[in-house]
Amino acid sequence: MPHSILWSVILALHLISIMFWLGGTAYAAIIMRQSLSLLDPTQRNSVQLQSLGRFFRVLMHVIPTALITGWLMILHEGGFAQAPWTTNLMQLLGIVMAVLYVRVLTGPFQKARRALRPQPALFDSIRNQILVIMALGLIAVLAASLGHPFL
Numbered sequence: 001m002p003h004s005i006l007w008s009v010i011l012a013l014h015l016i017s018i019m020f021w022l023g024g025t026a027y028a029a030i031i032m033r034q035s036l037s038l039l040d041p042t043q044r045n046s047v048q049l050q051s052l053g054r055f056f057r058v059l060m061h062v063i064p065t066a067l068i069t070g071w072l073m074i075l076h077e078g079g080f081a082q083a084p085w086t087t088n089l090m091q092l093l094g095i096v097m098a099v100l101y102v103r104v105l106t107g108p109f110q111k112a113r114r115a116l117r118p119q120p121a122l123f124d125s126i127r128n129q130i131l132v133i134m135a136l137g138l139i140a141v142l143a144a145s146l147g148h149p150f151l
Contacts, residue, residue: 007073024058025137028055028127089140109126
C-alpha cells in the first residue's frame with residue numbers, strides 16, 4: 001500500500017472513530033432521553049441498560065482506535081515534541097474522555113446493571129458524565145479546527 005494511502009486510511013479510521021464516539025454520546029445523552037420518557041419505568045430501565053451496554057461495548061474498540069490512530073499521525077508528523085498546542089490539547093482531552101468512559105463503565109453503569117431496580121438517579125449520573133465526555137469531545141473538535149487553518 002503506498003505511503004499516502006496508508007496515512008489516508010489512518011486518518012479516516014481516526015475521524016470515523018471520533019464521529020462514532022461523539023455522535024454516540026450525543027445520542028445517548030440527548031436523543032435517547034426524550035424517547036425514554038414515553039416508556040414506563042421498567043421498560044425505560046431495560047432500554048437504557050441494553051442501549052448503553054451496546055454503546056459501551058462498541059466504545060471498547062472505538063476509543064483505542066481513536067487514540068492509537070491519533071498517536072500514529074503525531075509520530076508521522078514529526079513526533080510529540082513537534083506537535084502544536086492544539087494537537088496536545090486534543091490528545092489531553094481524548095485521554096480524559098477515555099478515563100471518564102472507564103469511570104462510567106466501571107462505576108454507575110455496573111451499579112445499574114447489578115441493581116434489581118435501578119433508580120433514575122443512577123441513569124442521571126451516567127447521562128451527566130456522558131454529557132461531560134461530549135463537551136470535552138466538542139472542545140477537541142474545536143482544537144482540531146484551530147490547528148489546521150485553511151490555506
